[in-house]
Amino acid sequence: MRGFLRVVADLYRSDPRCRFAFTAISIVIMFALMSFVSPQDPGSSYYAPPNQPPSVAHPFGTNSRGQDMFWFLTFAVRNSLVFGVITAILSRIIAISIGLIAGYKGGIIDRIMMVINDSFVVLPVLPLLILINFIIREQMSILQLAMVIAAFGWAWDARLIRSQVLSLKEREFTYTSVFSGTKTSSILISEHLPFVMPIVLSTTINNLLWAIGMEVTLAVLGLSNIGIPTIGTTIYWANQHQALISGVWWWIAAPVAISVLLFVALYLLVVGLGAYLDPRTRLQRMKGVLSDERA
Amino acid sequence: MSVLRIQNLQAYYQSTLYGVTRNVKAVDGVSLDLRANEIYGIAGESSCGKTSLIKVVFGAIKPPLTIIGGRVLYQINDRDFDITQTNDETLRQMRWKQVSYILQGSMSLLNPVRRVRKTFWDFTKAHEPVIEPEKFEATTREHLNRLGLPAEVLDSYPHQLSGGMKQRVAIALATIFQPKVILADEPTTALDVVVQRGVLQLLRRIQQETKNTLVIVTHDMGIHANIADRVGIMYAGRIVEEGTVKHIFSEPRHPYTKHLIQSLPKIGDKSKRQSIPGAPPNLADPPAGCRFHPRCPYAKPICSVQTPELSPIQDERRVACFLLTKENAHVS
Amino acid sequence: MSRNQPLLDIHNITKLYSVGGWLSRNKIAAVADVSLSMLAEEPEILTLAGESGSGKTTLARMVLRLVEPTLGRILYKGRDITSIRTRKEQIEFMQDIQPIFQNPFEAFNPLKKLESYLFETAKNYDSRENGSIEDRIESALNLVGLSMREIRGRYPHELSGGQLQRVSVARALIASPSLLVADEPVSMIDASLRMSIVNLFKDLKDRHNVSIIYITHDLATAYYISDRIAIMQRGHIVEIGPVKKVLAEPFHPYTRLLRESILEPNSETAWDEEITLSTIETKEFARQGCKFANRCDSRLPICEETEPPLSFVDGREVKCWLYGVQGKHDTAS
Numbered sequence: 001m002r003g004f005l006r007v008v009a010d011l012y013r014s015d016p017r018c019r020f021a022f023t024a025i026s027i028v029i030m031f032a033l034m035s036f037v038s039p040q041d042p043g044s045s046y047y048a049p050p051n052q053p054p055s056v057a058h059p060f061g062t063n064s065r066g067q068d069m070f071w072f073l074t075f076a077v078r079n080s081l082v083f084g085v086i087t088a089i090l091s092r093i094i095a096i097s098i099g100l101i102a103g104y105k106g107g108i109i110d111r112i113m114m115v116i117n118d119s120f121v122v123l124p125v126l127p128l129l130i131l132i133n134f135i136i137r138e139q140m141s142i143l144q145l146a147m148v149i150a151a152f153g154w155a156w157d158a159r160l161i162r163s164q165v166l167s168l169k170e171r172e173f174t175y176t177s178v179f180s181g182t183k184t185s186s187i188l189i190s191e192h193l194p195f196v197m198p199i200v201l202s203t204t205i206n207n208l209l210w211a212i213g214m215e216v217t218l219a220v221l222g223l224s225n226i227g228i229p230t231i232g233t234t235i236y237w238a239n240q241h242q243a244l245i246s247g248v249w250w251w252i253a254a255p256v257a258i259s260v261l262l263f264v265a266l267y268l269l270v271v272g273l274g275a276y277l278d279p280r281t282r283l284q285r286m287k288g289v290l291s292d293e294r295a
Numbered sequence: 296m297s298v299l300r301i302q303n304l305q306a307y308y309q310s311t312l313y314g315v316t317r318n319v320k321a322v323d324g325v326s327l328d329l330r331a332n333e334i335y336g337i338a339g340e341s342s343c344g345k346t347s348l349i350k351v352v353f354g355a356i357k358p359p360l361t362i363i364g365g366r367v368l369y370q371i372n373d374r375d376f377d378i379t380q381t382n383d384e385t386l387r388q389m390r391w392k393q394v395s396y397i398l399q400g401s402m403s404l405l406n407p408v409r410r411v412r413k414t415f416w417d418f419t420k421a422h423e424p425v426i427e428p429e430k431f432e433a434t435t436r437e438h439l440n441r442l443g444l445p446a447e448v449l450d451s452y453p454h455q456l457s458g459g460m461k462q463r464v465a466i467a468l469a470t471i472f473q474p475k476v477i478l479a480d481e482p483t484t485a486l487d488v489v490v491q492r493g494v495l496q497l498l499r500r501i502q503q504e505t506k507n508t509l510v511i512v513t514h515d516m517g518i519h520a521n522i523a524d525r526v527g528i529m530y531a532g533r534i535v536e537e538g539t540v541k542h543i544f545s546e547p548r549h550p551y552t553k554h555l556i557q558s559l560p561k562i563g564d565k566s567k568r569q570s571i572p573g574a575p576p577n578l579a580d581p582p583a584g585c586r587f588h589p590r591c592p593y594a595k596p597i598c599s600v601q602t603p604e605l606s607p608i609q610d611e612r613r614v615a616c617f618l619l620t621k622e623n624a625h626v627s
Numbered sequence: 628m629s630r631n632q633p634l635l636d637i638h639n640i641t642k643l644y645s646v647g648g649w650l651s652r653n654k655i656a657a658v659a660d661v662s663l664s665m666l667a668e669e670p671e672i673l674t675l676a677g678e679s680g681s682g683k684t685t686l687a688r689m690v691l692r693l694v695e696p697t698l699g700r701i702l703y704k705g706r707d708i709t710s711i712r713t714r715k716e717q718i719e720f721m722q723d724i725q726p727i728f729q730n731p732f733e734a735f736n737p738l739k740k741l742e743s744y745l746f747e748t749a750k751n752y753d754s755r756e757n758g759s760i761e762d763r764i765e766s767a768l769n770l771v772g773l774s775m776r777e778i779r780g781r782y783p784h785e786l787s788g789g790q791l792q793r794v795s796v797a798r799a800l801i802a803s804p805s806l807l808v809a810d811e812p813v814s815m816i817d818a819s820l821r822m823s824i825v826n827l828f829k830d831l832k833d834r835h836n837v838s839i840i841y842i843t844h845d846l847a848t849a850y851y852i853s854d855r856i857a858i859m860q861r862g863h864i865v866e867i868g869p870v871k872k873v874l875a876e877p878f879h880p881y882t883r884l885l886r887e888s889i890l891e892p893n894s895e896t897a898w899d900e901e902i903t904l905s906t907i908e909t910k911e912f913a914r915q916g917c918k919f920a921n922r923c924d925s926r927l928p929i930c931e932e933t934e935p936p937l938s939f940v941d942g943r944e945v946k947c948w949l950y951g952v953q954g955k956h957d958t959a960s
């Protein structure tokens with residue numbers, strides 16, 4: 001934990017991109033956490049005058065159903081974030097296991113895994129998701145939707161990881177471990193994973209962005225469980241009430257603004273973290289700190 | 296007549312990473328005087344700054360490599376210029392026509408998907424835009440012929456050539472304009488001794504044909520012994536000894552050179568050889584004073600405080616060591 | 628293991644690789660019909676030297692089970708190493724044969740502490756003597772002239788190439804192997820540190836009964852430490868015998884060329900005559916007869932057509948018609 005905090009502090013101090021990203025992400029997370037102290041339940045409506053533009057009492061205005069957009073969005077952002085994180089974690093578990101094993105084992109295992117992998121790469125994701133969601137949307141919880149989306153979000157990244165492992169396993173240090181009697185599973189985890197960590201991290205964040213975007217797309221098309229407040233369903237309801245035509249622009253502008261902030265921040269975080277975690281810079285840093293300490 | 300003078304050159308790799316600044320003092324106070332029509336060998340262990348020195352001399356100075364001080368003066372065709380001060384246009388005109396750079400992986404000069412002739416054509420065209428195809432063919436063949444390479448290589452793709460032949464074709468390419476100075480950085484590392492011999496013969500032949508200056512950088516003392524006229528021994532970013540090849544090998548004076556030469560095994564001699572204890576220093580944090588003093592069996596108190604200058608002790612010989620400069624100072 | 632069973636017994640192994648694109652697919656024999664054996668009673672250092680691309684690394688990797696031979700068998704203490712299947716058999720095998728790699732800076736993961744490899748090795752291989760894991764590590768480090776004090780908490784980049792290579796050797800020694808396979812172990816090591824590694828190998832053989840396959844381009848160190856030398860050219864062993872005989876008086880024309888091309892570190896021996904090098908590699912691989920024939924000064928008509936046999940001459944084996952049955956009367960002295 002101390003190490004983690006030091007990394008964050010390091011990045012915050014030295015990289016303006018990360019500084020912006022950390023700040024923006026903290027704001028969005030705080031905003032989502034405020035849902036726990038919300039005076040209003042997201043299910044209740046007409047507790048406030050409808051269609052009020054942003055004001056001191058209602059910083060994000062109110063919608064046509066008499067809901068305060070500020071408090072309503074705290075729930076929507078929380079749900080979207082939770083959904084994005086679960087999807088990213090699930091699809092990472094698949095991508096890392098398949099990438100590492102296929103790359104290291106090679107041969108027939110690799111070929112079978114890559115046939116499955118490539119089928120997922122070429123599948124037209126959106127039409128399929130539309131089909132699946134069309135059939136089962138009514139009953140879908142956030143977790144279930146996350147599982148469905150995760151099932152489509154790992155294949156390309158597994159390929160990336162595999163290609164790195166293919167070259168890592170020919171490196172001499174892998175052979176040193178093999179001849180030290182190390183088990184294959186520990187070689188993968190302790191020798192190769194640190195090297196694929198930069199892509200794992202950046203693809204995690206990319207995947208998170210993709211998942212949240214996917215949820216918005218499905219929701220706008222009315223293909224998710226529209227009873228759950230998320231960024232996507234908020235926009236869906238705004239459309240249903242023709243918010244833009246009737247001039248209630250803040251109903252759409254508020255969720256869009258929050259997602260743009262989140263997307264930009266996550267993107268900058270990918271870039272900054274990628275550079276920081278790159279084994280080459282990591283090594284240089286290790287050397288640099290050393291000579292510094294001695295000097 | 297001197298062609299290239301390096302004066303007190305300092306070049307560091309400067310980098311700042313997440314708040315930590317690092318200065319790798321790869322070249323730290325090097326002075327050399329290279330003459331026309333000679334083969335000058337630069338010897339030294341890995342990471343002592345040989346490649347960095349050659350890069351600066353070739354004007355390939357890109358961050359993090361930064362010139363801290365000193366000058367690199369060329370005198371070619373009665374034109375003088377300091378490479379640390381010239382603009383990109385002068386550099387472009389000078390490279391390959393006046394100064395060539397051959398490195399270990401110089402095979403990469405050859406385009407893998409084109410026949411060798413096409414690569415030669417592109418290369419020539421880039422530097423002499425008005426050449427005619429017939430003239431190009433004739434000069435190229437003549438050049439290969441002069442170097443003893445078969446003209447059939449022109450019709451091959453690089454991957455069809457053996458490793459040694461590829462390296463030699465790349466050298467032929469790099470020297471097609473008969474440059475006045477050729478900088479060769481580890482041109483034969485990773486080749487077997489027979490192929491190495493072929494490549495070295497080629498380099499020597501080029502030098503003899505054009506009477507130019509060949510700087511050959513390698514850690515392999517055997518190469519220096521066989522091809523160089525003069526040798527400079529580099530240790531941790533500095534030249535510690537310089538002399539004619541004969542003197543360096545028969546009576547080395549600097550303690551480092553002495554040990555180095557004594558430790559080399561010879562065929563026909565199974566007697567025990569010892570390494571120098573310790574290891575070369577980290578150039579991000581080199582020791583004060585003489586950089587060899589932590590490993591030197593003759594170190595005196597002054598060695599860890601003051602830096603010995605590379606000073607002439609006899610004709611053609613310069614040494615940076617207090618054992619010699621002080622004693623010399625007494626005599627004179 | 629019976630007394631006179633060889634430690635390592637290589638029977639006619641061949642490794643074919645496909646090279647070239649889809650249109651010009653060729654097979655080359657990276658290792659062609661090589662037989663070799665190392666005796667168990669007396670430890671020895673066997674040098675493999677020769678051309679680049681002559682199959683030295685491929686041969687070593689087959690012995691280490693990293694590459695599977697296309698043809699032929701490798702017996703280790705009488706057992707065919709391709710029959711190894713289970714992890715237990717694999718561990719037993721690796722306990723006996725350990726590798727040393729060329730680049731000490733690549734041999735350890737730069738992000739991991741060095742001691743982790745030592746502990747891992749000690750944990751996975753049973754000790755042949757008694758002693759705690761720490762003791763075994765310490766005594767292996769002592770053998771190479773290091774101690775845990777110098778290694779603890781250190782990352783690879785904090786040590787010099789020579790020190791790292793010694794850690795590599797120490798790691799291999801923890802398994803107490805009978806054979807080390809070292810592929811160019813000193814080629815990346817500074818001249819001023821090289822002899823410390825070479826002396827270490829000699830010491831391991833002389834005092835600790837470890838046999839070593841030593842691959843190198845540096846024939847001076849080969850002469851210095853090894854007992855026997857095998858010269859490879861285009862996949863074949865063309866000459867093999869005691870190092871003093873082979874390097875002092877090479878028989879095979881390629882060995883002679885190799886011997887003459889060695890650059891001695893003194894300025895009196897500069898060579899003059901020019902040599903012919905191969906131009907197109909794959910053509911040589913595809914040749915019938917002796918693969919060296921087109922570059923050989925003393926070739927006979929038969930050399931172009933038929934591959935020469937390996938013949939015993941003067942305490943060594945030579946694969947050349949000059950010394951074979953047909954050419955014997957011609958030049959052999």
Ligand SMILES: Nc1ncnc2c1ncn2[C@@H]1O[C@H](COP(=O)(O)OP(=O)(O)OP(=O)(O)O)[C@@H](O)[C@H]1O
Nearest residue numbers: 308319321340341342343344345346347348359578
């Ligand atoms: N791009 C770089 N950034 C930081 N440091 C560098 C860089 N390139 C080289 N160095 C450092 O500069 C020093 C000198 O390196 P250089 O490549 O000049 O040595 P060398 O004598 O050519 O070694 P070798 O024999 O291994 O080729 C080394 O300590 C090296 O780590």
Ligand SMILES: Nc1ncnc2c1ncn2[C@@H]1O[C@H](COP(=O)(O)OP(=O)(O)OP(=O)(O)O)[C@@H](O)[C@H]1O
Nearest residue numbers: 644645646657677678679680681682683684685686
């Ligand atoms: N995986 C591979 N696929 C195809 N060809 C290969 C492969 N590995 C090696 N070769 C070829 O086999 C031949 C022998 O290679 P090997 O690496 O064994 O040679 P070597 O004697 O170790 O050479 P060096 O002295 O350069 O290390 C070479 O022609 C090489 O190109």
Ligand code: SF4
Nearest residue numbers: 585588591598616617
């Ligand atoms: S200056 Fe001193 S330390 Fe340096 S080489 Fe000479 S005697 Fe040794």
Ligand SMILES: [Mg+2]
Nearest residue numbers: 345346347481
């Ligand atoms: Mg270099």
Ligand SMILES: [Mg+2]
Nearest residue numbers: 683684685810
């Ligand atoms: Mg090899």
